Amino acid sequence: MCVETSKRNASITMAEQTSAxxxxxxxDAWGGLAAMLVALPSAIAFGVTIxxxxxxxxxxxxxxxxILGATALGLIAPAFGGSSRLITAPCxxxxxxxxxxxxxxxQEGMEADxxxxxxxxxxxxxxxxxxxxxxxxxxxxxxxxxxxVVSGYLSGVGFIIIGSQIPKxxxxxxxxSLIDALRTPAAWMWQSIVVGVIVIAAMLLPTRLTRTIPATxxxxxxxxxxxxxxxxxxxxxxSTDRNPLLVGTLGHVNAxxxxxxxxxxxxxxxxxLRDVEQVLVPALTLAALLSIDTLKTCLVIDAMTNTHHDSxxxxxxxxxxxxxxxxIGGIPGAGTMGASLVNISSGGxxxxxxMIAGALSLLAFLVLAPLIAWVPxxxxxxxxxxxxxRMIDRHSLAYFFTPATRLxxxxxxxxxxxxxxxxxxxxxxxxxxxxxxxxxxxxxRSSVVRNRIEGREIFSRHAxxxxxxxxxxxxxxxxxxFELQGSLFFGTANQxxxxxxxxxxxxxxxxxxxxxxxxxxxxxxxxxxxxxxxxEERGAYLVFCDIPKGLPSGLKMxxxxxxxxxxxxxxRAFAFRQLDEALEWVEARSMxxxxxxxxxxxxxxxxxxxxxxxxxxxxxxxxxxxxxIRFVKAGKKVFKSGAGGEELFIVRRGAVKLTLPIHxxxxxxxxxxxxxxxxxxxxxxxxxxHTADALALTDVEVYVxxxxxxxxxxxxxxxxxxxxxxxxxxxxxxxxxxxxxxxAALRG
Numbered sequence: 001m002c003v004e005t006s007k008r009n010a011s012i013t014m015a016e017q018t019s020a021x022x023x024x025x026x027x028d029a030w031g032g033l034a035a036m037l038v039a040l041p042s043a044i045a046f047g048v049t050i051x052x053x054x055x056x057x058x059x060x061x062x063x064x065x066x067i068l069g070a071t072a073l074g075l076i077a078p079a080f081g082g083s084s085r086l087i088t089a090p091c092x093x094x095x096x097x098x099x100x101x102x103x104x105x106x107q108e109g110m111e112a113d114x115x116x117x118x119x120x121x122x123x124x125x126x127x128x129x130x131x132x133x134x135x136x137x138x139x140x141x142x143x144x145x146x147x148x149v150v151s152g153y154l155s156g157v158g159f160i161i162i163g164s165q166i167p168k169x170x171x172x173x174x175x176x177s178l179i180d181a182l183r184t185p186a187a188w189m190w191q192s193i194v195v196g197v198i199v200i201a202a203m204l205l206p207t208r209l210t211r212t213i214p215a216t217x218x219x220x221x222x223x224x225x226x227x228x229x230x231x232x233x234x235x236x237x238x239s240t241d242r243n244p245l246l247v248g249t250l251g252h253v254n255a256x257x258x259x260x261x262x263x264x265x266x267x268x269x270x271x272x273l274r275d276v277e278q279v280l281v282p283a284l285t286l287a288a289l290l291s292i293d294t295l296k297t298c299l300v301i302d303a304m305t306n307t308h309h310d311s312x313x314x315x316x317x318x319x320x321x322x323x324x325x326x327x328i329g330g331i332p333g334a335g336t337m338g339a340s341l342v343n344i345s346s347g348g349x350x351x352x353x354x355m356i357a358g359a360l361s362l363l364a365f366l367v368l369a370p371l372i373a374w375v376p377x378x379x380x381x382x383x384x385x386x387x388x389x390r391m392i393d394r395h396s397l398a399y400f401f402t403p404a405t406r407l408x409x410x411x412x413x414x415x416x417x418x419x420x421x422x423x424x425x426x427x428x429x430x431x432x433x434x435x436x437x438x439x440x441x442x443x444x445r446s447s448v449v450r451n452r453i454e455g456r457e458i459f460s461r462h463a464x465x466x467x468x469x470x471x472x473x474x475x476x477x478x479x480x481x482f483e484l485q486g487s488l489f490f491g492t493a494n495q496x497x498x499x500x501x502x503x504x505x506x507x508x509x510x511x512x513x514x515x516x517x518x519x520x521x522x523x524x525x526x527x528x529x530x531x532x533x534x535x536e537e538r539g540a541y542l543v544f545c546d547i548p549k550g551l552p553s554g555l556k557m558x559x560x561x562x563x564x565x566x567x568x569x570x571x572r573a574f575a576f577r578q579l580d581e582a583l584e585w586v587e588a589r590s591m592x593x594x595x596x597x598x599x600x601x602x603x604x605x606x607x608x609x610x611x612x613x614x615x616x617x618x619x620x621x622x623x624x625x626x627x628x629i630r631f632v633k634a635g636k637k638v639f640k641s642g643a644g645g646e647e648l649f650i651v652r653r654g655a656v657k658l659t660l661p662i663h664x665x666x667x668x669x670x671x672x673x674x675x676x677x678x679x680x681x682x683x684x685x686x687x688x689x690h691t692a693d694a695l696a697l698t699d700v701e702v703y704v705x706x707x708x709x710x711x712x713x714x715x716x717x718x719x720x721x722x723x724x725x726x727x728x729x730x731x732x733x734x735x736x737x738x739x740x741x742x743x744a745a746l747r748g
Contacts, residue, residue: 024349031348032356039089039339040361041216043070045380046095047331053102054112066090067365069330073321074358078351081317082310083298087339087354088321093289094332096160101282118279123332125283127322130315139311146438149431151393152412156419156427158391161384168381169196191230192245192378199223199382223379240373294318294335440491448484448492449499455479478508479586485516488524497527504534509586513579515546525564536572544575545582580669603653604675611727619717626709630702638694645683646707651675654700658692681728
């Protein structure tokens with residue numbers, strides 16, 4: 001019966017899986033169809049935009065290039081890319097770059113065929129560069145480009161697209177610039193303007209009217225319908241032969257893709273190294289633009305679908321798609337936002353939906369080629385103008401009215417102006433330079449001094465006699481501690497110098513805690529060396545502590561400080577592992593006379609210890625009988641954290657350092673104890689094990705009192721037992737007060 005139940009459950013599981021797979025395939029099919037309907041009209045418009053400056057008769061060839069680009073990109077990029085729902089198609093940045101280059105090459109007197117070859121070579125090289133970027137792991141770095149730079153770049157592309165499409169919408173002669181078109185209203189064609197207005201109105205219709213049919217398809221149909229209605233008024237409009245208002249008949253409709261590939265490869269083979277050098281910089285620019293546009297869209301998709309894409313793999317897929325598109329005569333592209341969002345909302349779930357969109361683009365080309373000839377150029381221009389308008393980041397205008405973001409606004413405006421009045425290539429350089437400027441600004445906005453602590457506000461953990469404490473108090477006025485943070489580099493070096501120079505004339509010890517420093521460069525070390533020299537002239541010291549073993553960049557800070565000459569054994573700059581070690585060293589330097597006694601203190605008998613001296617001889621003798629003496633060599637541990645807890649220790653000779661283990665080899669210095677100090681009290685009280693390590697700094701002798709002997713002692717000599725417990729409580733309270741004062745000082 002159990003076997004039958006298992007088989008039944010397995011059958012149900014397989015049926016559920018089959019149903020889920022079928023549902024996924026159906027969703028991908030609908031998503032691919034909807035995405036194709038959105039992407040294909042834009043691809044045709046982008047192709048016409050690129051080819052129009054070459055010759056009026058090449059507009060149809062541009063439409064064909066847009067369709068072939070949508071086909072190649074749709075089939076190849078999803079298959080090899082790193083995002084499951086991304087739709088790749090010809091895009092606005094590619095159209096803006098290639099159209100501007102087409103105009104530039106034409107003005108230089110190049111033939112149309114030569115220009116087309118160079119444009120194809122640019123797409124081919126851009127794809128190869130994208131593959132190289134993906135293999136080199138650069139994909140994950142593109143997301144770090146500041147938003148103002150990306151915003152300005154995309155807004156600049158939007159303005160360029162609008163400016164390039166206005167002459168076509170006005171019906172100006174092919175190749176006319178924006179200025180020429182606006183100066184000659186007599187050359188405008190009112191039919192073109194009417195069609196453009198109809199398309200723009202259809203694109204801007206409320207979203208509830210475009211939920212069933214994508215806005216671009218609805219607008220394109222409205223434009224074709226409006227043009228045919230105008231044809232009823234003027235019959236000359238109802239002809240595709242040499243009609244400047246229409247795309248016209250597509251060329252090479254019957255040619256196979258294999259023949260097209262062979263023709264383009266033969267043409268590419270005729271190009272030399274000089275031609276490659278001529279288009280290398282535009283190819284780099286195009287590759288960067290397409291990569292940014294793609295990865296930005298991937299981030300939006302991830303946020304909407306709670307998924308994660310592989311940036312480097314996506315760049316490889318995009319590069320392969322652009323190479324394939326260029327080889328068959330298509331135009332390059334990137335992951336497109338509009339088509340991808342339509343794909344998701346229509347049910348697309350896997351990379352299959354993108355491949356379906358590419359296959360349907362090819363099918364549309366084969367089946368609908370005769371109908372595409374009747375698409376008005378003004379309709380495509382109007383669609384592109386709306387797309388360009390939506391690319392403009394209008395929300396960035398609010399940055400101007402806030403002082404904190406006004407510089408970001410100026411960055412956006414600068415990139416836009418360079419893109420519009422210069423070139424996208426120059427805008428890319430300006431964008432990189434401004435990205436560096438924004439980084440430096442952000443680093444210099446925050447103070448490199450996290451906290452400044454006066455010496456009297458922070459104490460070492462070394463237990464001292466009242467006489468030694470008096471000398472230590474006097475030394476603390478000569479001490480200042482700076483807790484540094486962030487990046488110490490050329491952008492913050494002046495800030496660091498201003499903060500430290502104010503102390504060099506009045507302090508003998510300047511202590512720098514480096515624990516929160518994230519980076520360090522040669523300019524900052526030069527400032528530190530200048531501070532060290534100023535202190536050395538007065539016989540003062542520069543002291544480093546809490547130096548990280550390694551920075552995020554991989555730099556070994558301590559070695560770097562030594563190699564650059566800031567810290568050397570022969571000068572007055574020293575480095576310590578922790579702040580309390582530096583404070584102990586400072587106190588020791590100010591009490592050289594007491595130093596010898598500190599390192600070799602005499603043995604202290606129980607009767608000479610202040611806590612036991614006032615008790616009767618009988619009680620002292622009983623305590624001494626209850627204890628044993630243990631010898632511990634320097635460098636060994638009296639007890640370890642987490643162990644023991646049944647024994648109490650009183651230092652008889654030497655010095656013991658108490659440390660609290662934190663992480664791996666890191667520890668926190670609790671106290672340094674000398675003869676007469678009780679240690680191990682917390683573990684002794686609760687019998688759960690010691691909470692700290694006790695390290696013998698010198699050869700040490702300790703009295704050891706077990707818990708059982710202590711309990712026996714309390715039965716006969718309660719006063720001396722109470723004195724022990726009271727001393728333990730006093731030590732714990734004292735250490736707690738010191739820790740609280742240090743926390744308050746560090747919190748600033």
